[in-house]
Amino acid sequence: MAEVRARVQLNVGQHSHIPAEIVSFSGLQDGQEHVALIFNQAESEQEIPLIRMHSECLTGDVFHSSRCDCGEQLNECIETMHQQGGILLYLRQEGRGIGLYNKIDAYVLQSQGMNTYEANNHLGFDDDLRDFSDAVLMLKAMGLSHVKLMTNNPKKLNALRNAGITVDEVVGTEAHVKAGNRSYLETKVKHGDHMLNIKKISKSE
Ligand SMILES: Nc1nc2c(ncn2[C@@H]2O[C@H](COP(=O)(O)OP(=O)(O)OP(=O)(O)O)[C@@H](O)[C@H]2O)c(=O)[nH]1
Numbered sequence: 001m002a003e004v005r006a007r008v009q010l011n012v013g014q015h016s017h018i019p020a021e022i023v024s025f026s027g028l029q030d031g032q033e034h035v036a037l038i039f040n041q042a043e044s045e046q047e048i049p050l051i052r053m054h055s056e057c058l059t060g061d062v063f064h065s066s067r068c069d070c071g072e073q074l075n076e077c078i079e080t081m082h083q084q085g086g087i088l089l090y091l092r093q094e095g096r097g098i099g100l101y102n103k104i105d106a107y108v109l110q111s112q113g114m115n116t117y118e119a120n121n122h123l124g125f126d127d128d129l130r131d132f133s134d135a136v137l138m139l140k141a142m143g144l145s146h147v148k149l150m151t152n153n154p155k156k157l158n159a160l161r162n163a164g165i166t167v168d169e170v171v172g173t174e175a176h177v178k179a180g181n182r183s184y185l186e187t188k189v190k191h192g193d194h195m196l197n198i199k200k201i202s203k204s205e
């Protein structure tokens with residue numbers, strides 16, 4: 001069992017204009033400092049809250065790297081939750097769990113022609129090392145057993161359902177295409193079973 005350790009108000013977003021609360025936890029299992037951001041006190045409302053499990057991506061979230069869509073997804077999530085309320089779990093699972101330096105090694109291999117999964121395998125890692133059991137503990141610590149989930153990744157949906165969390169609805173994120181991330185997005189759809197609409201990607205390109 002994990003518990004809420006501290007919970008404090010802060011404003012977030014590009015102009016620090018979006019009120020939220022940041023939550024830390026005790027009793028998480030993988031040794032990482034995962035946090036939750038709560039918008040509009042969504043965990044205490046009667047309505048089933050929208051949640052997102054966002055895996056850390058320093059290059060995308062902070063530097064808005066051309067190689068992926070993580071920063072855009074994070075901004076989209078924060079804007080949506082500002083409007084509708086919601087809970088963002090920011091999970092310290094850099095590089096789908098392989099860590100930042102290994103992800104940069106994988107980028108080197110991708111620059112030589114491998115796709116994201118081939119590069120992982122070449123480095124001796126499975127396609128995806130993420131485990132969402134701490135995310136489940138965080139939800140339970142906040143008293144949440146019934147959610148709407150913002151993702152395009154069916155593995156996240158299955159992880160919650162297998163842990164006894166009821167997911168009423170899955171809300172996809174937009175396809176954020178920019179120069180440099182198209183093959184990354186296509187690979188997610190072809191090899192990672194992501195429910196991204198490639199046609200939508202082509203149109204907005
Ligand atoms: N190993 C590796 N990880 C990457 C690479 N590009 C992005 N990531 C990581 O992928 C994670 C995001 O996972 P994605 O598979 O893009 O998306 P998702 O979180 O599974 O699914 P959504 O909920 O739909 O966003 C972040 O931790 C990124 O750091 C890469 O080339 N190699």
Ligand SMILES: [Zn+2]
Pocket residue numbers: 057059060061067068069070071
């Ligand atoms: Zn990324």
